Amino acid sequence: MKLATWNVNSLKVRLPHLNEWLAQTRPDVVCLQELKCEDAKFPRAELEAAGYQPACSGQKTYNGVAILSRGAANDVSAGIPGFQDEQKRVIAGTVDGLRVICVYCPNGQAVGSEKYGYKLRWFAALKEYVAAELSRHPRLAVAGDFNVAPEDRDVHDPKAWEGQVHVSEPERSAWRALLALGLQDSFRLFEQPEKIYSWWDYRMMGFRRNAGLRIDHVLVSAELAKRCTSCTVDKAPRRLERPSDHAPVIAEFS
DNA sequence: ATGGCTACGATCCGTAGA
Numbered sequence: 001m002k003l004a005t006w007n008v009n010s011l012k013v014r015l016p017h018l019n020e021w022l023a024q025t026r027p028d029v030v031c032l033q034e035l036k037c038e039d040a041k042f043p044r045a046e047l048e049a050a051g052y053q054p055a056c057s058g059q060k061t062y063n064g065v066a067i068l069s070r071g072a073a074n075d076v077s078a079g080i081p082g083f084q085d086e087q088k089r090v091i092a093g094t095v096d097g098l099r100v101i102c103v104y105c106p107n108g109q110a111v112g113s114e115k116y117g118y119k120l121r122w123f124a125a126l127k128e129y130v131a132a133e134l135s136r137h138p139r140l141a142v143a144g145d146f147n148v149a150p151e152d153r154d155v156h157d158p159k160a161w162e163g164q165v166h167v168s169e170p171e172r173s174a175w176r177a178l179l180a181l182g183l184q185d186s187f188r189l190f191e192q193p194e195k196i197y198s199w200w201d202y203r204m205m206g207f208r209r210n211a212g213l214r215i216d217h218v219l220v221s222a223e224l225a226k227r228c229t230s231c232t233v234d235k236a237p238r239r240l241e242r243p244s245d246h247a248p249v250i251a252e253f254s
Numbered sequence: 255a256t257g258g259c260t261a262c263g264a265t266c267c268g269t270a271g272a
Contacts, residue, residue: 009260010261060263107272108272115270147272202259204257204258204259
């Protein structure tokens with residue numbers, strides 16, 4: 001069973017890449033972020049033709065998340081209950097007994113900014129939500145763009161990034177608070193090569209220089225971690241013409 | 255040198271991403 005997450009940075013622009021990648025990779029469940037597409041314009045028919053049932057929570061211009069699965073997801077829920085938010089960043093669903101929470105965590109813009117404050121409040125709300133979901137669903141995954149590089153080894157140039165948004169201590173502390181609920185970073189369950197990232201800046205030939213960050217993650221509950229057999233970043237779509245700045249992350253389960 | 259792309263919705267530049 002393959003579970004993937006991919007920030008596509010515009011579903012409309014990336015639909016050809018997504019279709020090709022789905023056909024080649026054949027994941028069972030896909031969490032998508034940054035659709036930048038309202039639900040009325042979601043390419044439902046095209047994805048159904050590719051063999052996937054979508055559940056989406058989109059908006060115009062910004063944000064937007066979806067879960068694609070072979071069979072329709074059950075108990076679909078959008079947003080974080082009790083956390084008022086105009087921004088469509090969360091969708092959850094149950095697929096074959098697996099609870100999947102797809103997240104597009106806030107960017108935060110700059111440490112100390114209003115958006116940074118929002119990011120930290122958002123993470124606090126996510127933690128409460130995930131805690132509640134975990135108590136109901138022992139087999140749970142939280143997958144998406146977390147906009148946090150958990151450790152310095154997840155950063156191409158830790159010195160240049162020191163204290164910046166995505167790596168600041170309060171953000172990493174929010175990340176660790178999620179893990180403390182009983183989740184594990186599936187990527188770190190396995191021995192990994194060095195300098196593996198999931199996002200590269202469009203500018204300055206970031207991808208060519210492998211100047212990236214590992215900010216897209218698949219977190220798994222203890223019970224799911226036991227079944228996890230691999231977690232990898234698929235760099236292939238990042239090499240295509242007009243790519244998303246993020247690459248998909250794929251976790252496999254027995 | 256604080257920029258450098260890309261996407262979007264608005265126009266022919268501003269906002270946002272990370």
